[in-house]
Amino acid sequence: MVTRQLLVLGPEVQEKIFNLKILVVGCGALGSSILEQLVRLGAENITVMDADVVEISNLHRTHLFRYEDVGKPKALVCSQRAMEINPGAKVKPILDVLDETNAEEMVKGVDLVFDALDSVNSRLILNDACVKNRIPLIYGGVSGEYGSAMLVKPGETPCLSCFMEPQEGTDACETVGTTPMTVSLVATSQVQLMLRLLRGDYASGLYYIDAGSLSIDLIKMERNPSCQACSLMTYKYLKGLGHSCGIVRVKENPPEGSPVPYVKRVNDGLLICYEKCFKKIGR
Numbered sequence: 001m002v003t004r005q006l007l008v009l010g011p012e013v014q015e016k017i018f019n020l021k022i023l024v025v026g027c028g029a030l031g032s033s034i035l036e037q038l039v040r041l042g043a044e045n046i047t048v049m050d051a052d053v054v055e056i057s058n059l060h061r062t063h064l065f066r067y068e069d070v071g072k073p074k075a076l077v078c079s080q081r082a083m084e085i086n087p088g089a090k091v092k093p094i095l096d097v098l099d100e101t102n103a104e105e106m107v108k109g110v111d112l113v114f115d116a117l118d119s120v121n122s123r124l125i126l127n128d129a130c131v132k133n134r135i136p137l138i139y140g141g142v143s144g145e146y147g148s149a150m151l152v153k154p155g156e157t158p159c160l161s162c163f164m165e166p167q168e169g170t171d172a173c174e175t176v177g178t179t180p181m182t183v184s185l186v187a188t189s190q191v192q193l194m195l196r197l198l199r200g201d202y203a204s205g206l207y208y209i210d211a212g213s214l215s216i217d218l219i220k221m222e223r224n225p226s227c228q229a230c231s232l233m234t235y236k237y238l239k240g241l242g243h244s245c246g247i248v249r250v251k252e253n254p255p256e257g258s259p260v261p262y263v264k265r266v267n268d269g270l271l272i273c274y275e276k277c278f279k280k281i282g283r
């Protein structure tokens with residue numbers, strides 16, 4: 001499957017890709033695009049995590065989703081499509097949200113984590129878990145026709161907590177539009193950063209992507225000496241960080257005998273239940 005790319009990457013890097021254990025957190029627009037590229041590159045051991053279900057409004061920017069997938073769990077659809085593309089790949093779906101209760105457990109034992117989340121608060125928790133456990137993290141974010149991507153190599157490069165602050169209230173819930181081209185450029189940049197990591201040739205800083213003008217610039221950054229993750233090692237977000245929107249775990253249980261997933265519109269959003277229930281707020 002990878003003979004044409006072997007000429008470009010060489011057998012050593014290709015072997016590394018085959019053997020990498022990768023976690024992709026989030027399988028929306030960014031996550032599904034990253035996942036597709038990973039399985040085409042030959043990655044064979046991937047876990048993909050998302051508690052959300054596919055909605056019609058996702059289809060315009062999401063690589064692996066079709067109209068018939070509406071209402072199905074994103075992580076499940078992502079894993080099935082990815083294994084159709086590369087039947088040699090094992091893509092394990094996890095229908096859950098990442099928060100302070102499971103972040104460390106999720107990243108332990110993997111070689112590399114892709115951040116394809118859409119909430120700053122969740123990604124700060126993921127950043128803490130990766131920095132603490134010394135797992136490389138590749139961040140990507142999209143807003144309108146702009147995006148950014150960055151490799152966090154714990155102990156070497158700056159981390160997300162060096163410059164990102166958690167958001168509260170309505171700021172965290174803001175829905176920003178984007179285009180499929182912007183999403184693809186950011187996802188592609190993230191996967192390319194994985195290659196740079198494997199080749200041992202990477203820079204410290206944030207790649208700023210302007211899809212409108214087709215430009216990518218590296219903003220060089222230094223580690224923040226007062227960063228609570230990579231400098232002070234207090235990892236405060238692993239102690240808990242309130243989520244005011246996005247998907248949160250709730251204590252409810254699905255009604256007896258209900259279909260899986262059980263999806264119901266409620267006053268403040270969408271209730272989604274597998275074995276556990278989640279609420280999608282403010283979208």
Ligand SMILES: [Zn+2]
Binds near residue numbers: 160161162163228230
């Ligand atoms: Zn830091």
